[in-house]
Amino acid sequence: MEVIELHHPYKQDQIPTGEVVLVLGFFDGVHRGHQEVIKRGREAAEKKGLKLAVMTFNQHPSIVFKKIDPQTMTYLTTVEQKSQHMEDLGVDILYVVEFTSAFASLSPDEFVDQYMLGLHADTVVAGFDYTYGPRDIATMTNLPKYTNGRLEIISVPKQTEADTKISSTAIRDLMEAGEMERVSEFLGYPYTMEGTVVHGDARGRTLGFPTANIKVPGMSRMPRTGVYAVKIQVAGKWYSGMAQIGRNITFEANRDVTVEVNILDFSQDIYGEQVAVEWHHYLRDEIKFDGIEGLVAQLKQDQVDTETYFSEREA
Numbered sequence: 001m002e003v004i005e006l007h008h009p010y011k012q013d014q015i016p017t018g019e020v021v022l023v024l025g026f027f028d029g030v031h032r033g034h035q036e037v038i039k040r041g042r043e044a045a046e047k048k049g050l051k052l053a054v055m056t057f058n059q060h061p062s063i064v065f066k067k068i069d070p071q072t073m074t075y076l077t078t079v080e081q082k083s084q085h086m087e088d089l090g091v092d093i094l095y096v097v098e099f100t101s102a103f104a105s106l107s108p109d110e111f112v113d114q115y116m117l118g119l120h121a122d123t124v125v126a127g128f129d130y131t132y133g134p135r136d137i138a139t140m141t142n143l144p145k146y147t148n149g150r151l152e153i154i155s156v157p158k159q160t161e162a163d164t165k166i167s168s169t170a171i172r173d174l175m176e177a178g179e180m181e182r183v184s185e186f187l188g189y190p191y192t193m194e195g196t197v198v199h200g201d202a203r204g205r206t207l208g209f210p211t212a213n214i215k216v217p218g219m220s221r222m223p224r225t226g227v228y229a230v231k232i233q234v235a236g237k238w239y240s241g242m243a244q245i246g247r248n249i250t251f252e253a254n255r256d257v258t259v260e261v262n263i264l265d266f267s268q269d270i271y272g273e274q275v276a277v278e279w280h281h282y283l284r285d286e287i288k289f290d291g292i293e294g295l296v297a298q299l300k301q302d303q304v305d306t307e308t309y310f311s312e313r314e315a
Contacts, residue, residue, distance in 0.1 A: 001087040003094045008103040020053040021045040022121035027056050029076035030085035032188040033159040033166040038089045040156050041125040053093040064104045074221040108133040112146045123152040175223045178282035190278035193220050197273045209299045211260035229281040229306040232261050240264045242306040246286035281309050
C-alpha cells in the first residue's frame with residue numbers, strides 16, 4: 001500500500017496517475033461500519049479494474065472547527081494503526097490529508113474539484129452521513145449536485161449492532177462503561193493499544209506479580225480505569241495477562257495514571273520492547289486496599305479470573 005501525505009494545497013505531481021475508486025472518511029477505529037464502506041469501495045474497484053484509494057485526515061476536524069487542543073484529543077486508532085488496518089483491508093493508496101483551517105475552508109464545489117476529481121476518482125464511496133463542508137449543505141444527498149454527473153457516487157447506509165449505530169462515539173461510550181466484549185463486536189476485533197515497555201516502581205515484583213509498565217501514545221484512547229483480562233504481544237508472540245489502568249491508589253494518592261500488565265507464565269526482561277495490548281474483558285474497578293495482604297489476595301483472584309476467562313473462550 002502506498003501512503004501519501006497531503007498538505008493543502010497539494011501539488012498535482014503527488015497524485016498517482018490513473019483513475020481510482022475513492023473512499024472518504026475519518027475512520028477512527030476502522031470499525032465494522034467503516035469496514036463495510038471500504039468493502040463496498042473494494043467491490044467497485046474490482047468490478048471496474050481500478051485501484052482502491054482511501055482519503056482520511058491526520059487529526060480530527062473538531063480540532064479546527066471547535067478549537068480543541070490537539071494535545072487533549074484521543075483516538076481509537078493512531079494514524080499508524082489506521083494505516084495497517086487499511087492495508088489489511090486491501091487498500092492500494094492511502095491519502096492522509098493534514099486537516100488545517102485552509103483545508104476546512106474549502107467550499108463543497110472546491111472539495112469535489114480538488115479532493116475527488118483532483119485525486120482521479122472515477123467513483124466516490126462514503127458513509128451516508130459523510131460531510132465535506134457545512135453540514136447543512138455538504139451532505140451525501142447533495143453530492144450529485146456538486147459532482148454534476150462527473151463521477152459515480154456510492155452512499156453506504158448505517159450499520160447497526162442490536163439496533164445501535166456502529167460508530168466511534170458508541171465505541172468510546174462502551175469503553176467508558178467497561179463493556180469490552182461489545183467494543184470488540186463493534187470494532188470487529190479487540191481494542192488494541194500499542195506502546196513501549198518502560199521502567200516503573202518495580203513494586204509488583206516484590207508482591208509476586210511483576211508488571212510490564214506500558215508507555216502508550218498520549219493520543220490513544222484509554223479504556224476506563226480498572227483491571228482487565230488482556231492479551232499482550234511481545235516480540236511477535238501473544239500471551240495472556242491481567243492489566244490495570246489506574247493510579248496505584250493503595251500506595252500513594254494523586255499518582256499519574258499508568259498502564260501495567262502482569263503477563264501470565266512469563267519471566268523475560270522486556271524493557272524497551274514495542275508491545276501491543278488487546279483489551280478483552282473488564283474484571284473490576286481499581287480498589288484501595290488497607291494493606292499488602294488484601295492487595296495480594298485480590299491479585300491472586302484476578303489471576304484466576306483471567307485464566308478462567310480465556311480458558312472458557314478457548315473452549
